[in-house]
Amino acid sequence: MLAGLALLESSPYQGAARRARAKIAAIMNEDHREPVQEVLGSIHVNEAAAETHDAVSxxxxxxxxxxxxxxxxxxxxxxxxxxxxxxxxxxxxxxxxxxxxxxxxxxxxxxxxxxxxxxxxxxxxxxxxxxxxxxxxxxxxxxxxxxxxxxxxxxxx
Structure with missing residues (x-):
């Protein structure tokens, strides 16, 4: 779930995705935290498009x-x-x-x-x-x- 939400960083839903990730992290079992962070650290995404600075938020x-x-x-x-x-x-x-x-x-x-x-x-x-x-x-x-x-x-x- 955290990996999928991280993929939304370059989408119009980035704010909602960040809030959802924070909520999941807040309730995550402490025993799972380190293995999950290790897996997340091994995932890399090359964005197809360069970041834009659109006039509209x-x-x-x-x-x-x-x-x-x-x-x-x-x-x-x-x-x-x-x-x-x-x-x-x-x-x-x-x-x-x-x-x-x-x-x-x-x-x-x-x-x-x-x-x-x-x-x-x-x-x-x-x-x-x-x-x-x-x-x-x-x-x-x-x-x-x-x-x-x-x-x-x-x-x-």
């Missing part, structure tokens, strides 16, 4: 998803080389649905009111995020499942 984004809020985001366009193009930014209201890991990027998934469809927004291209007080109407969950069915994905829970 991942903790705030996770809170918006958990609260099922509509967010207003400023989303940078994409340049030909794949980098954010801030000259083609759009402002969108999005009904948050969850997170998706695609290759080396985290995406916010949700119903985009501008496009009237489910969209994925690279977190690295979200330059501003405002959590609105609005709770969106329930969307048919098969919409998201159908959209994800086009891609090889796995659900973590």
């Amino acid at each position: 991942l903790g705030i984004l996770s809170d918006a998803i958990a609260a099922k809020r509509v967010v207003r985001l400023t989303y940078a366009g994409e340049a030909e080389d794949g980098s954010p193009d801030h000259t083609t930014s759009t402002v969108r209201d999005v009904e948050t649905m969850g997170l998706l890991r695609a290759g080396d990027a985290w995406l916010l998934t949700g119903w985009c009111r501008l496009r009237h469809a489910i969209r994925g927004f690279r977190i690295s291209r979200i330059t501003h995020l405002e959590i609105l007080d609005e709770v969106p109407p329930d969307r048919d969950p098969t919409l998201l499942r159908a959209d994800l069915a086009r891609w090889p994905t796995r659900q973590l829970a």
